[in-house]
Amino acid sequence: MNTFFEQNNVYLLENPELAEAFQNIMTYQKYPKHTILHEAGKVCNHMYIIVSGISRVFYYKEDKDITCYFAAEKETMTAIDSFIQRTKSKYFVEALEDLEVFKIAHSDLENLFESNPKYERFGRLFLQQLYIDLVERIDDLQLHTAQERYKKLLAKKPYLFKRVHAKHIASFLGMTPETFSRVRGNDHKND
Amino acid sequence: MNTFFEQNNVYLLENPELAEAFQNIMTYQKYPKHTILHEAGKVCNHMYIIVSGISRVFYYKEDKDITCYFAAEKETMTAIDSFIQRTKSKYFVEALEDLEVFKIAHSDLENLFESNPKYERFGRLFLQQLYIDLVERIDDLQLHTAQERYKKLLAKKPYLFKRVHAKHIASFLGMTPETFSRVRGNDHKND
């Protein structure tokens, strides 16, 4: 996954004007653990940049709760389908820990993009990085065993395994909690 | 998958200026079947809009040939990792049929984006749609059986099943050719 500040800091931090422009449309906000920041069925009008805490995006597939995205410090999060297409979302966004975030309204972001091409450009470059991240995730899911998917995520985002319920990671990896538990058990043996 | 002309026709066709700008940087080209349009290990400097024919993007995972993308008429195609990041690609791009395409150089596209914010804007909106398509593909792979993945693709892109080798569709769907064959067999029974 991508981070607004880290992976694109070239654009947001090295250019004071860009940083200021974004700061002007961001509002700092806190949410307690378990808060639902966005509900499925509604149009999502905000995106969030996480200052502290972890959140997840999930949806229901035949009563089963499927996590499709995690966001932690410095990462961004929104109900992406709705935020982009301006339609009702299938996703929920939930705080898994107490959250501190910067909140950005869709309309403000659009206005910013329209106000000056350099912001539009930043938006495009940012999306490009998100796109690359997704391509990688597809590769992972397309032809890897449960064990391999587990190891890859553990290497990439070890903190998830300490801070997030196993069942959420399991569904994110496309396996049952039971399989996740067994795969984790195997992995510990190889230490 | 997305199409330059279809899904974004709002932008490309309704605005004659935009259409003309793109036509100025596109060159029409033909490639015979089996042509490798891009080789892994090289930086990919072009994207293609397909006029006729079908192509695929693939890579090797431990000697196994994995297809990760198909593009047919009106769709776009490139070695996306390299085209976006300007690094060596892991992907090959291959013509599965005789191809007629419009070819666009990365540099020309960048220049176009920089020349006027409305092109930059089109680029961003186009990427947004590609992103949504990928999110959908992840949903498919994350928690569906081989049978379900087969049926979804058959409903969405039936022409693939007539024009492309089964083994390529199988790897695209994340299953072996044998499983693909059996799943296809099951499906015919339910007619």
Next chain:
DNA sequence: TTCTTTTCTTGACAATTGTCAAGAAGAGTT
């Protein structure tokens, strides 16, 4: 703390998918 609820682990078994091998079917060439 104790009590309650949820999550995690483990076993037994079932379903799905992969592997290997052999033959059939199909495409391409001469």
Next chain:
DNA sequence: AACTCTTCTTGACAATTGTCAAGAAAAGAA
């Protein structure tokens, strides 16, 4: 057409993963 090469299908079996159930462990509430 015959020949060659590749792809597709099918069977037998193995490996992986899912389902269900029960108990252990952990987290949250009183």
